[in-house]
Amino acid sequence: MKNRPAIILLSESGMGVASEVSALTQGEIHGFTKRVSQVDVSFDNASDHVARLFLDGRTLIGVMASGAMIRLIAPHLSDKYKDPCVLSISDDGSSVVPLLGGHHGGNQMARVIANHLGGFAAVTTVGDVRYGVALDEPPRGWRLSNPMDTKLVMAALLIGESVVLDGDAAEKADWLHNSDLKFFSNNKNETAAIRLTATVYRTSALDKQLVFHPRSLAIGIGCQRGADSKELIQLIEKILIRENLASESISCFCTIDLKADEAAINTAAKYFDVPLRLFDAKVLEQQKKRLKNPSGLVFSKVGCHGVCESSALAAVGNDGVLLVEKVKSQSVTIAVALSHSVLYEEKVGRPRGHLFVVGIGPGIDVWRSPEVSGLISVSSDLVGYSLYLDLLGPLTEGKNRHDFDLGQEESRVRHAMELAGEGKKVSLVCSGDAGIYAMATLVFEIYESKVLSDSATRINIQVSPGISALQAAAAKAGAPLGHDFCTISLSDLLTPWEVIKGRIKAAAQCDFVIAFYNPVSKNRRTQLSHAKDILLEHRPYVTPVILATNLGRQGETVQVISLGDLDSHQVDMLTIVIVGSSKSRSFVNGEGKKWVYTPRGYPTPQSPLLAK
Numbered sequence: 188m189k190n191r192p193a194i195i196l197l198s199e200s201g202m203g204v205a206s207e208v209s210a211l212t213q214g215e216i217h218g219f220t221k222r223v224s225q226v227d228v229s230f231d232n233a234s235d236h237v238a239r240l241f242l243d244g245r246t247l248i249g250v251m252a253s254g255a256m257i258r259l260i261a262p263h264l265s266d267k268y269k270d271p272c273v274l275s276i277s278d279d280g281s282s283v284v285p286l287l288g289g290h291h292g293g294n295q296m297a298r299v300i301a302n303h304l305g306g307f308a309a310v311t312t313v314g315d316v317r318y319g320v321a322l323d324e325p326p327r328g329w330r331l332s333n334p335m336d337t338k339l340v341m342a343a344l345l346i347g348e349s350v351v352l353d354g355d356a357a358e359k360a361d362w363l364h365n366s367d368l369k370f371f372s373n374n375k376n377e378t379a380a381i382r383l384t385a386t387v388y389r390t391s392a393l394d395k396q397l398v399f400h401p402r403s404l405a406i407g408i409g410c411q412r413g414a415d416s417k418e419l420i421q422l423i424e425k426i427l428i429r430e431n432l433a434s435e436s437i438s439c440f441c442t443i444d445l446k447a448d449e450a451a452i453n454t455a456a457k458y459f460d461v462p463l464r465l466f467d468a469k470v471l472e473q474q475k476k477r478l479k480n481p482s483g484l485v486f487s488k489v490g491c492h493g494v495c496e497s498s499a500l501a502a503v504g505n506d507g508v509l510l511v512e513k514v515k516s517q518s519v520t521i522a523v524a525l526s527h528s529v530l531y532e533e534k535v536g537r538p539r540g541h542l543f544v545v546g547i548g549p550g551i552d553v554w555r556s557p558e559v560s561g562l563i564s565v566s567s568d569l570v571g572y573s574l575y576l577d578l579l580g581p582l583t584e585g586k587n588r589h590d591f592d593l594g595q596e597e598s599r600v601r602h603a604m605e606l607a608g609e610g611k612k613v614s615l616v617c618s619g620d621a622g623i624y625a626m627a628t629l630v631f632e633i634y635e636s637k638v639l640s641d642s643a644t645r646i647n648i649q650v651s652p653g654i655s656a657l658q659a660a661a662a663k664a665g666a667p668l669g670h671d672f673c674t675i676s677l678s679d680l681l682t683p684w685e686v687i688k689g690r691i692k693a694a695a696q697c698d699f700v701i702a703f704y705n706p707v708s709k710n711r712r713t714q715l716s717h718a719k720d721i722l723l724e725h726r727p728y729v730t731p732v733i734l735a736t737n738l739g740r741q742g743e744t745v746q747v748i749s750l751g752d753l754d755s756h757q758v759d760m761l762t763i764v765i766v767g768s769s770k771s772r773s774f775v776n777g778e779g780k781k782w783v784y785t786p787r788g789y790p791t792p793q794s795p796l797l798a799k
Contacts, residue, residue, distance in 0.1 A: 191215050191561055192246040192296075195237060195259075198222050201250035204280040204304065208248060210585050211303050212296070213564050215557065225580050227560040229553045238263055246272045246292070248300075253284050260287070272296065280304035285312075294321055318344070320366035322383075325399055328529035329362070330435040332390070332398045340381055343395050344368075348380035356385040356401045359528055363399075387436040387525065400435035403526040404510070405535070407499030408442045408452055409485075410519040416454035419519045423455065426521060430511055438530035439464045441498035443471060443489055447539045447645035451519065464502065464536035465610070471497035479512040499524035502535045540607035540646040543614045544630055546621035546653025549739030550578040554654045562651055563614045570603040571616030578740070579616070600629045601639065608643030620655040624676055624704050656763040657702045660735035663745045665782035667733060667765050672700035672785075677707075677714040684714065691718050695725040700771060700785055703764040707755055715755040715764070722750060722766060731773040731783045733765040734758060747773055747781040 192214035196205045202223065205216050217240075218226035219233060230236035237259040240247060249256035253275040260273055264287075272288030274297055283301040285293035289312040301308035312321065323337035331337070344350065349371040352363055363383060382396040390398045406423065427434055440456050442449070444465040456463040468490035474497040475481060481492040491497055496513050503526040511523035532538075543562040548554040563569065563582050573590040576583060589606070591599040603615040617625035627650050634644065661668045673694050679687060694701050701722075706715045722730070728751035736759065737743045746757070750766060758764060767773075771785040 195249040201278040281306045284309045333392045350381040354384040354386035360385040402438040405502035407495035407522045409494035414451040414518040416451040462532045474500045495520045495522040537610035541612045542607040544650045548654035549659045551739030566614040607646040659738040664733045666784040669785040674702045676704045678705035726769040731767040736762040
């Protein structure tokens with residue numbers, strides 16, 4: 188995932204530090220293939236790999252000497268305002284050096300990492316060293332509206348020009364008050380060369396002025412089901428302009444939990460790049476006495492006397508005030524409340540839950556997609572069969588594990604969805620691809636069946652693909668899937684055997700390459716033999732068959748045999764069986780390796796391959 192730091196590791200000696208930094212920053216560990224194992228992403232060429240990450244804008248944390256990191260990024264430096272943050276950490280974690288982007292998150296990240304590791308952050312930028320503050324990098328909860336003016340302001344500070352702190356939110360700016368800046372006065376009538384303004388209102392910066400916006404506004408939203416997102420966005424923009432409020436000061440959008448899956452509200456939250464927070468009706472009803480526009484009709488429908496005003500007030504707490512009372516358009520309502528301090532989203536209501544249905548591939552980490560690793564890393568809870576969770580290795584650290592045995596698939600899925608309904612980020616972990624004989628189908632089946640709690644039906648669901656056993660087995664054996672193919676599960680737990688036999692016969696008649704999933708179980712060994720008999724009626728005895736077991740895991744085996752020699756006792760529950768078509772071929776190379784491939788297309792008399 189692009190917004191996750193990439194932790195670059197060149198040797199195994201830095202793995203301990205890399206793992207700690209990964210857990211702290213939700214970063215993704217990228218390791219040099221020849222020297223490092225058990226990482227999220229492997230690479231063979233450090234120069235090329237780091238270049239791609241740097242040019243893609245990824246924050247880079249190199250567990251290596253500063254000189255090595257500098258040489259890797261030096262050819263690609265362009266613009267100090269656009270280049271990503273780059274840090275270097277010694278193998279033992281004693282030194283953390285922000286090399287680039289110190290004023291864009293690098294210095295603060297270095298301090299956080301150094302504090303965690305018990306090391307030293309070697310911050311060298313002038314503002315941090317001299318004044319103990321980075322004006323172009325305000326702390327969390329604050330936004331700078333004109334960062335491009337910082338260079339001029341810093342130059343003026345360094346030559347000793349006087350500075351004033353003003354604005355309606357000046358008292359909230361503790362980070363400025365606690366710095367080593369010497370303010371001439373906080374009275375806006377005093378003349379000073381430099382002006383630092385803290386305000387929730389729109390302000391056009393003058394010469395040598397920086398405008399900081401505290402994120403202390405909460406916008407409460409109510410709407411009819413199926414409301415138009417454009418209507419909501421336009422109403423919010425209209426009110427911001429009318430009240431002269433800065434969009435940078437919006438901390439969150441708030442609403443009743445019944446609207447967690449309302450498309451208009453979620454679209455507006457993405458448009459303004461603010462989090463959505465939810466309250467239940469009981470919490471909102473506690474705000475009844477503070478409402479300017481209580482509604483008995485709303486109470487009869489959702490159990491509280493208002494949604495937009497109530498949720499805005501609930502967000503800012505008892506010390507906050509209703510800045511803009513309920514404003515209504517055709518199908519949406521909004522209200523704006525002001526917190527007495529910076530408003531941090533995690534202290535407001537709860538978020539909408541997220542369920543990530545992820546396929547981790549056969550198990551080997553280099554075959555796990557970066558997207559899947561990223562989703563697992565940002566999850567609070569992991570749900571899955573114990574073996575699959577174990578295969579994640581370091582990615583499970585700091586997560587709440589919910590282990591299930593085989594055969595508990597429905598319980599596993601319902602548990603994951605209900606956890607997400609509580610506002611958590613949950614990864615439902617599947618082997619292979621989540622949508623191929625895995626949990627994704629059951630997720631949507633249960634979702635549609637309406638057996639879940641109301642909150643669990645309003646979660647956000649994301650399915651992320653993985654390398655299937657079919658793909659992994661094919662790659663290990665060559666290219667057996669070069670032409671049309673299909674997959675058939677031989678398990679008759681959910682599908683009657685007569686139906687399965689019909690599918691085998693149809694696939695055999697159509698000359699598909701066939702991948703058999705679930706070929707045997709402890710109590711079921713006859714289906715594969717029946718499948719073999721059906722296939723031999725339609726394709727040669729010597730048709731190549733691939734038996735792939737424990738792919739990507741310890742004990743991996745890949746055999747190529749003839750269809751006529753297939754015996755169910757050669758197969759176990761962790762085996763996938765791929766049977767070639769009548770046109771599939773196998774051959775042995777000079778090293779004794781047997782390869783299987785299926786030609787693309789059926790040769791014609793004009794085919795150059797046939798001529799050969």
